[in-house]
Amino acid sequence: MPKIVDPDARRRDVVDAVLRIIAVDGLERASLREVADEAGLAVGSVRHYFAGSDELLAFSFASVVDRVVARLQSMLPAMDAALPGSAAHRQAVLTLLGGMLPLDEERAVEICALMAFRSAARIKPFFAPEADRSHRQVAVIAGQVVAGLMPADEPQENLVIEAERLLATLDGLGMHALLQPAWMTADMCSGVLERHLDGLGR
Template identity: 40%
Template sequence: MPKIVDADLRRHHIVEAVFRLILREGVPSASLRKVADEAGLNVGSVRHYFANHEDLLTSAAQTIVDRISARIEAHLPRLRSEPDKRPIVEDMLAELLPLDARRRDESTIAFAFVCQSRWDPQLRPLAEQLLRGPRQLVRRILDAAQVRDRDDHVERLCALIDGLAFKAIYVPTADDASGHLRLIGKQLDHILSDR
């Protein structure tokens, strides 16, 4: 009897192999052959689940956006029901910062795609997606918190988050998490006082 394979589980397994390669060696290392080796599969199996290399990388980038989105959306019921929005908004924005190993890996992978797109034009749509995704999420957070003048606040918050994430990945220090949350908190105090 042929073995039944869960397609979603197999795709997840392959995308996780892409992530491990990028974290260890950078985006150029995530060739179909190396991904297949990392996943313990043959190249034909990878091609069965992903049309080509671009499809594989696009799926990997989308997985990062989807994971962050799901964590942020998990906070939405609290944001809608609790009167004090500030701690909830802070928790939501913290999902975009590399404050633990999982979020650090996600940020590292996203930055790797963005940086590599400078030399690889095929990666530019992925880089744009990874830059656009957090802005859309921050906009949704501020919309749910009923913040006025969202456009300016979105850009300021995203610039702060991007800078903090970049520093945490490339120039890490021991107080990153508390320092980052303090800076986000100060920006939120300004934004939410203007509601």
């Protein structure tokens, strides 16, 4: 009896292989052959789902964006349910923001790949739509965080600026945590975020 293959599960396995390769050896090594080897598949099996490396990488970029955004969105209800200014609200915000940082192995692989894809979008136009989507969707969530931390009558232009400042802080922390993990630990990241939030508090 032929083995039944779940196409969605197989694509997830291939994407996971792409992300691992990028995290260890960089984006340029993520060819169809290398990905097939990493996933324990024949090249033909990967080609069954992806016509070439560009299609595979674009799909992987979209997939990692979906994963990160879904993780952040899953944390929004806890933040929204807590009273602004309370300890519970602050902790919910810190937990959500931590979802954008490489604080464990899974997130480190995802954030490393996400940064590599976004950087490559400068010179690889087929990455541009996902680079734009990733920024817009995460910016919306950053905007929700900022709106919950600042006075209700804060001018909209200030909220936008503070959301971008928060995103820049998270990007910087993410890069430092990936490049200097012995120094930029989870505790150090939390300390920096705490200090940043102090500047936004009510």
